[in-house]
Amino acid sequence: xxxxGLHLPTLSVQEGDNSIINCAYSNSASDYFIWYxxxxxxxxxxxxxxxxxxxxxxxxxxxxxxxxxxxxxSLQIAATxxxxxxxxxxxxxxxxxxxxxIFGKGxxxxxxx
Amino acid sequence: xxxxxxxxxxxxxxxxxxVILRCxxxxxxxxxxxxxxxxxxKVEFLVSFYNNEISEKSEIFDDQFSVERPDxxxxxxxxxxxxxxxxxxxxxxxxxxxxxIYFGEGSWLTVV
Numbered sequence: 001x002x003x004x005g006l007h008l009p010t011l012s013v014q015e016g017d018n019s020i021i022n023c024a025y026s027n028s029a030s031d032y033f034i035w036y037x038x039x040x041x042x043x044x045x046x047x048x049x050x051x052x053x054x055x056x057x058x059x060x061x062x063x064x065x066x067x068x069x070x071x072x073x074s075l076q077i078a079a080t081x082x083x084x085x086x087x088x089x090x091x092x093x094x095x096x097x098x099x100x101x102i103f104g105k106g107x108x109x110x111x112x113x
Numbered sequence: 114x115x116x117x118x119x120x121x122x123x124x125x126x127x128x129x130x131x132v133i134l135r136c137x138x139x140x141x142x143x144x145x146x147x148x149x150x151x152x153x154x155k156v157e158f159l160v161s162f163y164n165n166e167i168s169e170k171s172e173i174f175d176d177q178f179s180v181e182r183p184d185x186x187x188x189x190x191x192x193x194x195x196x197x198x199x200x201x202x203x204x205x206x207x208x209x210x211x212x213x214i215y216f217g218e219g220s221w222l223t224v225v
Binding site for chain 2: 041
């Protein structure tokens, strides 16, 4: 039957705790990965990116880890805040034109005050 | 902070009508994109545009779709004859010399 929508994985955390959101990407030839945050009714908001020649990159309160062996990407958010509540998508680019991003299904993060 | 702006934010159109969605990318960016997101589903790539031509398009981007950069600031997506299944949020995005791609807030298209 036709899919009417995705059942998103959800992650619920307490305010102040650390969050880890995981993503399995599809193509071993992918060389660039991005995490986006999407709040309801808004566009994807860039959080952090990483190239395939790195396995870790840190930003402000966020860290991305890349494990190319198992094609796995994770986003760690330190001291999660209510404003972090959103759907988080990983995206990969594997040699198409710059910007031909393949998005993952997304994880819904809920932060409990 | 520079941002990608899109208009209209919401448009309702009759099936079979033409629709033009407009975007103003970030001013010094060179790469432009359209994506769409059907309600509750993944964001999907439609087309990329560089140096005044399409550089890549997905299978979704059929003959009913076209893009144009009519002047130095606007980037448009035209759907010639809309279908019910074209109802979605359409995102414009742009990038500079690096890979970081910035998205607009989207145009929600409802085809009735």
